[in-house]
Amino acid sequence: MPRSGEGKDRDVRRPPARGDLSAAVVSALERPPGTVRLPDARTVAAADPYGDDLHLALALCYELHYRGFDAVPDTWEWDPELLRFRASLEKGFLDALRADLPRPGEVTELLDGLLVEPADGTGVSYFLRDEGELWHLREYAAQRSLYHLKEADPHLWVVPRLWGQAKAGMMAVEYDEFGAGRAERVHARLFADLLADLGLDPDYGHYLGVCPRQMLAVNNLMSLFGLHRAHRGALVGHFAWVEVTSSPGSRRLAQALERLDAGPAAVHFYAEHVEADAVHEQLVRHQVVRGLLREEPALAPDVAFGIAATDLLEERLGGHLLDAWQAGRTSLFAPL
Numbered sequence: 001m002p003r004s005g006e007g008k009d010r011d012v013r014r015p016p017a018r019g020d021l022s023a024a025v026v027s028a029l030e031r032p033p034g035t036v037r038l039p040d041a042r043t044v045a046a047a048d049p050y051g052d053d054l055h056l057a058l059a060l061c062y063e064l065h066y067r068g069f070d071a072v073p074d075t076w077e078w079d080p081e082l083l084r085f086r087a088s089l090e091k092g093f094l095d096a097l098r099a100d101l102p103r104p105g106e107v108t109e110l111l112d113g114l115l116v117e118p119a120d121g122t123g124v125s126y127f128l129r130d131e132g133e134l135w136h137l138r139e140y141a142a143q144r145s146l147y148h149l150k151e152a153d154p155h156l157w158v159v160p161r162l163w164g165q166a167k168a169g170m171m172a173v174e175y176d177e178f179g180a181g182r183a184e185r186v187h188a189r190l191f192a193d194l195l196a197d198l199g200l201d202p203d204y205g206h207y208l209g210v211c212p213r214q215m216l217a218v219n220n221l222m223s224l225f226g227l228h229r230a231h232r233g234a235l236v237g238h239f240a241w242v243e244v245t246s247s248p249g250s251r252r253l254a255q256a257l258e259r260l261d262a263g264p265a266a267v268h269f270y271a272e273h274v275e276a277d278a279v280h281e282q283l284v285r286h287q288v289v290r291g292l293l294r295e296e297p298a299l300a301p302d303v304a305f306g307i308a309a310t311d312l313l314e315e316r317l318g319g320h321l322l323d324a325w326q327a328g329r330t331s332l333f334a335p336l
Contacts, residue, residue: 012068015209019053025060028082029072038085041130049096052333054089055216059208061086062223066150067204090224097309104308107300111285111307114244125252126319127325134260138198139331142207143215148191148321150202153179158235165297168289173280190269197263210332214317221313225306236292237306240284247278
């Protein structure tokens, strides 16, 4: 029998809709492919590009490329009508990001900037380390489970679109993410163990329905970049952001979990990332990013956009979490 969080019998349950767009997807997936008409581009364009409805609809579309949903045929993955609808959702999201980031900057400057720690020690990982309570950590872990239970999967899509040093460097990092050949060391497995230590459900996708729009947007961004060859540069930029920022943040999160006696598996997940991602940062900067731009220098603006867009969405997520927690209220769309 598969362990909790693993196995094809653990498909994601569809969450409740949050508006007309997500309701249309939920309803469509209850019917056979090719029998449904989804909202048109004009309807999608009128929606909030950062809103709960659009981002839940987009998350539902993207999940069909991962593990799928209970009782939903696999053939929905490439249904032309769903892909047309998804393209409209993606356009609204990307247009909003490009309007907010008209000149993202130079790749090297952006990456160097990520290494500068805030002088006042503010941010989610600082809050959790210094004053967070167990319920804060549980909410944080539930939200991050959307990515960490498929850690590195969205980035793997870029590998066939790279070559030379960029491909070799990317695979060196991915090999570590997937446990270096040992199933018990796959990072998604380690995060499932963290969830169990925190008394949370470790099943894949379990918390999709409680994540707020800010977390959905963060998660959707990497799937959007990963599924399109045209965004390969942006996905490399996104991956660089993840690896450059991971090690110091992971150290603070491990300290938070130790302080609250969250359990050995919970501490281990982030402790593992402190050392591993310090190495990954160097591989990504000097092999993946530099290798890609040596082969395709015209992709530099795309790499910069990927870094800046990730930073923007993570900053908004962090602001949402801290505003909620400092006011004593949940950061989730619905309680755990």
